[in-house]
Amino acid sequence: MNVFDVLGPIMIGPSSSHTAGAVRIGRIVKILIGENIKEANIIFYGSFAAAYKGHGTDKGIIAGLLGYDVADAEIRDSINIARKRGLSFSFGKSFDDSTHPNMASISAVGKSGKKISITAASTGGGNILVSNINGIEVEFSCQYHTLIVPHRDQPGAISLVTHILAAHNINIASMKVFRKEKKGNAIMVIETDQELDNEISREVRKLPGIIDCIIVYAF
Amino acid sequence: MIFYHSISELVNRANCKSKCISDIVIEDQAEQMEKSVEDIFEDMEKLFKVMEESVESCLKPDVKYASGRAGGEAYRLKKASDGGKTLAGPMLNSVLVKALAAAESNASMGKIVAAPTAGSCGILPAVTITIMEEYKINRKKVLKSLFSAAAIGMVISNRASLSGAQGGCQAECGAASAMAAGAAVELLDGTPDMISHACAIALKAVLGLVCDPVAGLVEVPCIKRNASGAANAIVAAELALAGINSAIPADEVIDAMKSVGNMIPSCLKETGEGGLAMTKTGRTLYGHLKQCGGSN
Known part of the structure; x- marks a missing residue:
């Protein structure tokens, strides 16, 4: 742990877990698919499902799918940017109690038709934990x-x-x-x-x- | 190497070398991060600049939070003071204005620095920027004081927690307040011991403060708790700088904060299931937001 773990990150508000964490979940999907995304279906679980709009969780995930970082001001306008760039998306909610309180599952289709589905949780302070890729249980945080x-x-x-x-x-x-x-x-x-x-x-x-x-x- | 397991470790090391806490922290952090002192100052400057911008960006009347609610509280307070209406006096008013502004910036999806968290992001900037302006303190010294603040935050994180979900609001706005109190004492040339007492006094004042956000959002009561947390930091620094000691040492206060945090039920730790969130008005607000998926 160092001083910049306590002061920082620089991020778009309002919540490190619900906004910054959401951006990073979207971003890992973009990185793993390796191309621009044309279609994404996002399911929110737990507290993500309860108030995703008020926390900008929806904008965060979409910004991440577009490849933006937690400090990019475009997060605020990501929904419109996605529409302009031809990314179509839908949001769903699940109130399954057995999951992590802040979790999302995303199924995405890339420009070439490549498909990916991941599940990841926002574990606090903007950190995430990817728990499933294409049906296989995994575990990594993107901190390394x-x-x-x-x-x-x-x-x-x-x-x-x-x-x-x-x-x-x-x-x-x-x-x-x-x-x-x-x-x-x-x-x-x-x-x-x-x-x-x-x-x-x-x-x-x-x-x-x-x-x-x-x-x-x-x- | 510093372990950041106790405030007394920081004080003793600083006293041994007749240095400020920030001096020993900067030296240690440069070594641990394998960077030059200049580089870590540059990194801190980037954070401080965003802190300043987060305050500036919300000193306007037309602020809208991510939930769709209207803000503009920082502007309202500044306007009152500019018009000669201030009970607290211009200096404290300025602290409160800045704390509200940065917190409103966060709520309206502005760019902020988590310090230590997004929900408590207004307290440290409010205290340090106001003192810098009022006392014409040079920027380098302010950056230095942020290293002391961060060191206090690291100790709180190591001994207790900086997360509302684990420790309640005392772990977020409380920790931010203790960090800001320490920075304030250092900015006014207080001793390492005074920093330790300021940290203890600030935390003692908010021991047991629960995290009960309405609709689970970082708005009610978080924005105004940033103002209270900043004022609390000024109070603690003022007392410590006058030579007033905390009867309970800072490390023991932090331990108490941890044990109190463990005793707080989960409905009062960021779940939005207790306290203000469960008041009649809190529930009405939540119902309204939920109906439209969180408005906007």
Whole structure:
């Protein structure tokens, strides 16, 4: 913890959890899909569902889907900006009590037709925790540089990836592998101390059993 | 290396070196963040500039909150004082105006600095900017005082909490008030011990303050609690600068804040299910907002 964890972030109000956190949830969807989004369906849970307009949670999520940051003034006008940029969206509410109090699920379609669905919670102070990608349970916060690697669940996949990281002198801070079922689709989530470059994701994508490799720079 | 586990640690280290608390914090933070002192001052300058802008941006009559409710309270207070109507006097009035302005800026989706949270973002800017203006203090010294304020916030975070959901409003506006009181004492050349007492006095005054926002929004009562929190910081600094000590040391007050926070039921910790949120008018406001998904 340092002084700037207590003073900061610079953000658009009114709430670090309901506004800034929402922007970051939208933003991770944009990063993971890797292209402009043309369609998004957003479901709010818990207190997000109860008062999302009064907190600007809706504007925050849309701003994030457009790629804006928590301090961008465009958050206020994000709904109109989305319409101008051809992003169509809908909001729904769920009052399922068993979820995190501030949570959203987003299904998005990119310009190329690529689809993604994620669930993430706003955990306070603008921090988020992504808990599901395309039906696979995951867990990461975007506070570290993170490598997201969807792959087939088969022997050797993990060591091939970590080998490439080692060759690039990247230290792994934490690593988790998530799968839905044996030999099915799985996701590696690797948090690193050093910044990752595109050369790494190019090399990883060429490996057998690897479906994709996405770099999420800490934000 | 400083651990930020106690205010007494900060005071002792500063006293040992005959320095201000901010000096030892700046030195330590530059080292921990592997940055130069100039760089972290630059980072703090960026925050302070946004704090100033957040105050300036809401000194106007036509403010509309994200919920759709009309604001303009900071402007109203400033106009009264400009017209010679002030009970508190121009200096305290200016503190209150700025606290309301930054908090209104937050409520209307303006750009603010969480200090330590968005809901309590008006208190530290109100106190430091007003003292800077009134006492013609140079900017560098003000930036320095923000490091002391942040160090106090880190101790509160480590020993207790800075989240309304965990500790109630005492952990947000209360912590902001203690941080601002410490900064005020340093700006007026008080000793490290005085900073510690100011921090303790400020926190003691708001011990047990619940977080009961109407409709769960950062508007009622949050905006006006920023004004009260800022005034409370001035009171605490004034007492400490006169040499008045807190009978209970700051660290023990922070521990008390934590234990009180744990005893506060969850309906009074940012859930909008108790206190002012559950009053007749609070519920009417909530019903109105919920009907239209939060207005706007």
